[in-house]
Amino acid sequence: MNALRLTTRFKDGAYQGEACLLVYDEQRLSGAALSQDVRDQFEHRPATGRVYILAPFLTEDEVRHAFHDGALFSRIRSYFHTCGGRLYLLTFREHETEGRNASYAIPFTVDDNGNPKEEAPELLGKDLRSGWLFDLFDRHRGRLDAPAGVHFGKSSGKHSNKFLRTSAVLLSSSACATVAYFTLGAIDTTQPKRIFVDTAPLIAVGFAMQRIAIKNDIWSLEVPVSSFSSYGGIARLPAASGRDVILVSASTSGSLVKSLTGQEFEKKFIATLFFLESTIPSPTGGAVVCDLTFKPGQPFGYPPIESYKVENCPFCNDGYFLAQLEGDQFQLERRAVKRLMVRSGSQKEDARKTLELLVRQDVLKTELYHSRSAMSEFSLEADALLAKIPALCTRVHRSLRRFVPIPLNYVVLVGVTAASFQALAKEAGVGDAIKDAQVIDHSALGELQTMQGGSALIVFGFLNDFARARDINANLRTIVPRGCVAYISVVTVANSAEHLSDLRMFLTFGEHGKDTFSYDAALSLMLPSRGEELSPWELELEMLNELVDGAAPAVEFSSRREVLSASGSRSASLFWPGQSGELGIKNDFVYLSVGEDPSQISQADIYATVSNLLATVRANNRGLTAPAQRGQEAIHWHQSVYGHALLDPANFADYNDPVLQAAFLRAAHAAELQYDSDAYSSSRLLSLLNVAILDWPKGGGDALPEFLVSMASRRLTLTPADMLVLKANLSESQLPDYLKQLGERLKVDNT
Numbered sequence: 001m002n003a004l005r006l007t008t009r010f011k012d013g014a015y016q017g018e019a020c021l022l023v024y025d026e027q028r029l030s031g032a033a034l035s036q037d038v039r040d041q042f043e044h045r046p047a048t049g050r051v052y053i054l055a056p057f058l059t060e061d062e063v064r065h066a067f068h069d070g071a072l073f074s075r076i077r078s079y080f081h082t083c084g085g086r087l088y089l090l091t092f093r094e095h096e097t098e099g100r101n102a103s104y105a106i107p108f109t110v111d112d113n114g115n116p117k118e119e120a121p122e123l124l125g126k127d128l129r130s131g132w133l134f135d136l137f138d139r140h141r142g143r144l145d146a147p148a149g150v151h152f153g154k155s156s157g158k159h160s161n162k163f164l165r166t167s168a169v170l171l172s173s174s175a176c177a178t179v180a181y182f183t184l185g186a187i188d189t190t191q192p193k194r195i196f197v198d199t200a201p202l203i204a205v206g207f208a209m210q211r212i213a214i215k216n217d218i219w220s221l222e223v224p225v226s227s228f229s230s231y232g233g234i235a236r237l238p239a240a241s242g243r244d245v246i247l248v249s250a251s252t253s254g255s256l257v258k259s260l261t262g263q264e265f266e267k268k269f270i271a272t273l274f275f276l277e278s279t280i281p282s283p284t285g286g287a288v289v290c291d292l293t294f295k296p297g298q299p300f301g302y303p304p305i306e307s308y309k310v311e312n313c314p315f316c317n318d319g320y321f322l323a324q325l326e327g328d329q330f331q332l333e334r335r336a337v338k339r340l341m342v343r344s345g346s347q348k349e350d351a352r353k354t355l356e357l358l359v360r361q362d363v364l365k366t367e368l369y370h371s372r373s374a375m376s377e378f379s380l381e382a383d384a385l386l387a388k389i390p391a392l393c394t395r396v397h398r399s400l401r402r403f404v405p406i407p408l409n410y411v412v413l414v415g416v417t418a419a420s421f422q423a424l425a426k427e428a429g430v431g432d433a434i435k436d437a438q439v440i441d442h443s444a445l446g447e448l449q450t451m452q453g454g455s456a457l458i459v460f461g462f463l464n465d466f467a468r469a470r471d472i473n474a475n476l477r478t479i480v481p482r483g484c485v486a487y488i489s490v491v492t493v494a495n496s497a498e499h500l501s502d503l504r505m506f507l508t509f510g511e512h513g514k515d516t517f518s519y520d521a522a523l524s525l526m527l528p529s530r531g532e533e534l535s536p537w538e539l540e541l542e543m544l545n546e547l548v549d550g551a552a553p554a555v556e557f558s559s560r561r562e563v564l565s566a567s568g569s570r571s572a573s574l575f576w577p578g579q580s581g582e583l584g585i586k587n588d589f590v591y592l593s594v595g596e597d598p599s600q601i602s603q604a605d606i607y608a609t610v611s612n613l614l615a616t617v618r619a620n621n622r623g624l625t626a627p628a629q630r631g632q633e634a635i636h637w638h639q640s641v642y643g644h645a646l647l648d649p650a651n652f653a654d655y656n657d658p659v660l661q662a663a664f665l666r667a668a669h670a671a672e673l674q675y676d677s678d679a680y681s682s683s684r685l686l687s688l689l690n691v692a693i694l695d696w697p698k699g700g701g702d703a704l705p706e707f708l709v710s711m712a713s714r715r716l717t718l719t720p721a722d723m724l725v726l727k728a729n730l731s732e733s734q735l736p737d738y739l740k741q742l743g744e745r746l747k748v749d750n751t
Contacts, residue, residue: 002026002033004174005041008131009299010050017049021090021132024055025174029063031070038072038087042079052088052105052128056181056212060091067108073116092185092216093121101218103129103185126291127298129182133290134300136178137274140169142250143292143302146323151315153324155231156255159313162305164250164274164292167201173208179273179289180208183247186287188268189218193243195225198256202247203227205273209245231256240264246286250274252305254284261285278307337678338637339648342613342655347591348623351612354525358491359592359605361388362571366604368537369568375464375493376527377535378608379569382461382490383420395522396490397428403486403518404430405455408437410448410480412472415461416490442468445475454480460489463521466503473507485517492521495529496619496636501628526624527608528615528667536666537564537574539713547741554738571604575662576709578702583659603659610663618645639671647672649684658703665703665710673716682719690729697734704735708742723748 003022010019020041024034038051055063067073067089079085088105095102104121111117137143146152146161153159170176183205195206206225213219228237234256246265248256251272261267270286277293294301308314316322358364363385367377386393404425411434413421418439425434437457440448456476463469469487476485487507494500503519510516544561547553563573575583585598591609592601616623620635637645647668652661665673675682692701708730710716718726723746730743 003037004172004178006132006135006178007045008128008135010128010131012049015049018045018047019050019052019128019131020045020048021052021054021128021178023174023178024053025057025172025177026055027057029055029058029066031066031068031072034066035070035072035075039075042076042085048085050086050088052090054090054178054181056177056208057215059215060089063089063091068116073108073110077110090124090181091121092218096123100187101185101189101216103182124185129185130290130292131300133179133182133274134292136175137169137290137292138300140171140175142166142169142274143276144168150323151313153310153322154252154307156253158253158278158280158307158309159315159322160252160278160305160307161315164252164276164305166249166274167199169274170201170204173204176204176208177212180205181212183271183273183287183289184209184212184218186289187245187271188266189213190243190269191219191221192223192245192269193241194223195245195247196237197225197227197247197249198230199249200227200229202249202273205247206245231259234259234263237263240266242266244269246270248272248286250276251284252276252278252307253280257285276302277304279304280307280309336643337681338643338645339650339681340614340617340637340645340672341648342617342651343621344590345621346613346616348526348616348625350524350625351526351616351623352591354491354523355592355605355609355612357389357392357523358385358525358608359602360595360600361385362602363388364602364604364608365569365571366574366607367569368535368564375466375495375529377530377611378464378493378527378604380462380464380491382415383417386420386424386490392490392522393424393427396424396488399488399520399522400425400428400430403488403520404433404457405484405486406433407455408434408457409451409454409483410456411437411439412442412445412456412458412476413439413461414442414458414463414468414472416459421459442472445472445479448479450478451480451483453483455484456480456486458485458487460487460492463489463492464527466499469503470506477510482511487517487519489519489521491523491525493525493527494624495527495615496634497622497624497626497628498634499529500524500624524624525608525612526615526619527611528618531669533670536710536713536715539715540564540709543709543713543745547745554736554741556736556738557741571602574603574607574666575659576705578658578705579696579699580702583662583702585659586657589657589660603663606659607663607667610660611667614647614664614667644674644677645672646675646678646681649675649681649688652685652688652703658706661703662706665706665716670715673710676717676719676723679719682722686718686722686726689726693729693733693735696739705739705742708739708746712742712745714747720748 003024006021007018010017022037041051042048053063087108089108090103090105092101093104103124105124106121107119109117142165144163144165151159151161152163197203197206203225210219210222228234240263244265246260246269257270257272260270267286271289272284272286273289275284275288275291292302294303363381365379367379425431458472494503505514507519508514508517541564544557547557548561572582577583585594585601585606587594587598591613594601618637620637639645647664651664655661675685689707692704695701696704727743727746730740
């Protein structure tokens with residue numbers, strides 16, 4: 001059989017039989033194939049009383065032509081007369097009362113002479129639609145039963161031993177087309193602006209809906225389709241436009257639709273594809289394409305699913321393992337936990353040498369509130385650095401002597417002043433080579449005239465924005481086409497060997513292959529990319545604004561807010577002070593040579609050092625000089641549905657200098673501090689915090705404010721039980737008021 005075959009039972013007066021749906025997702029429907037499939041259905045399934053034909057990607061006339069092209073009616077004529085069989089063509093018509101397009105069935109019979117006869121269209125009943133879709137859902141085991149001793153935690157917050165998984169059903173284009181056709185007939189069919197789906201597998205249904213709607217002249221335009229990842233993505237949905245179609249894969253509560261309508265999305269454009277009632281009654285809004293619930297007199301369906309609230313879940317009380325659902329995924333075991341631990345091997349030799357040159361010079365800054373497009377959290381004053389470090393100037397001199405194109409037409413400076421560049425060129429002995437070149441800042445790049453076969457030198461002071469480098473590269477390919485271009489960087493930052501390799505390849509690749517242009521860096525340093533999350537200082541400032549505006553705030557909060565608001569680029573006051581003032585490094589720091597005066601090493605220097613260590617650990621202890629892995633995915637420890645990477649609490653125990661603990665807290669990703677997912681890590685950190693609380697009255701525990709700020713700003717979490725213990729210890733401790741006020745902000749169970 002060429003078609004997808006779905007069946008359900010129907011009752012027509014005293015007659016009961018089987019209604020079969022044949023679905024064709026082909027570009028052309030053959031009359032011969034159609035007649036063969038229909039005849040086989042009547043012949044091999046004697047209970048068949050009705051056969052419905054659905055070819056959703058063809059027009060009604062194209063399907064009708066297939067009905068008459070061949071021997072269809074002559075081959076099934078006997079079934080019409082002997083068993084009352086009927087043949088239907090599914091299509092769209094304007095609904096009799098609702099003013100929208102809906103699914104209709106056009107009946108075909110044969111007269112006494114054997115000639116086909118077409119009758120008036122009939123509105124397709126919901127019982128047939130749900131029956132066919134139930135067959136599709138049940139056949140592909142869309143309802144999952146938890147194994148013995150296991151139950152599911154759903155994104156709606158309820159627990160159950162059963163789960164509806166629509167993606168198991170959508171395994172073919174014909175299945176997607178069937179669901180899309182019936183969904184289109186169940187909602188308002190006004191031309192939408194966008195289509196949103198709650199899980200990624202439904203994107204295929206969204207595209208199928210568009211194709212069907214355009215083919216049937218229901219919609220005239222294609223629209224974007226995107227997934228918002230169920231409950232977790234509602235907050236990221238754009239504002240409702242009034243014409244947004246939303247598809248919900250499956251539901252037992254209707255709470256997701258309720259949340260969507262609360263965001264002002266129109267019910268008439270929302271469809272729940274599969275709905276199964278639960279023991280916690282909650283009617284769903286919008287359209288329900290297939291109701292899976294068994295009802296008296298109905299030949300299909302499941303009994304209502306047993307759902308429980310977390311506080312009275314019998315499975316939890318009986319010790320059943322909880323398999324938490326996350327987005328499109330479900331899992332039957334806990335996510336693996338990778339604890340990231342900094343060891344001596346985490347600092348590579350090249351990183352140590354680079355850091356030894358950069359620190360103590362007061363040129364490295366931490367950017368607290370930089371733009372989302374910036375790649376790293378750091379900035380560097382290249383002119384000052386070159387003026388202070390002769391060894392670095394020597395490296396730049398060598399790069400200039402090796403790579404300056406001769407003759408040279410253009411010099412483009414990024415983060416380096418013209419005066420500094422001229423001095424470097426003179427000291428390098430290439431002054432004559434650049435004397436006739438036009439020297440400009442990169443912001444004036446668009447003013448340069450095109451010079452066929454020309455040459456250009458681009459000098460970066462601090463190459464930490466690869467997007468800017470790519471833009472400059474793209475512009476120069478039109479300014480000096482088929483010319484010679486050299487890129488020289490004083491300091492380059494990358495988050496992995498592969499990241500640096502990609503930059504080098506992009507800048508040097510041209511019409512002559514990978515070495516068409518030149519790139520060289522005097523220094524390179526591995527630092528993490530910033531990512532999309534708010535920085536620790538941005539979250540801290542939001543929290544301080546709330547505290548200062550609240551009732552009876554401690555004076556320390558307004559003082560700290562003034563510090564953070566004074567400048568977004570800082571080398572000092574990155575962390576909360578301890579009892580004796582600003583946090584500073586001690587003499588026994590193994591990752592930098594402290595020297596006789598530790599105060600020369602700024603907090604930004606410490607923060608950069610710790611950030612380098614964590615970047616290396618996340619890359620499985622591979623530094624920038626490691627060979628870039630091609631053809632296989634390099635190991636990079638991060639969060640996924642299968643595993644959780646956490647900053648090992650042992651880092652805080654082994655590196656117990658308060659400034660290092662503060663740097664670890666700020667440099668870690670928020671997800672790496674979510675210890676509520678790992679009871680072992682949470683317990684270890686609680687022990688460290690309790691020691692700090694006891695040490696504070698004795699003059700110790702200087703990192704305690706940083707820990708409490710991280711927890712109060714919702715970056716660091718503990719398990720609910722450990723959080724309750726910590727809050728009790730804080731309230732009973734001999735701590736100053738501002739620390740107790742921070743403790744009062746700590747949330748239990750992320751509420």
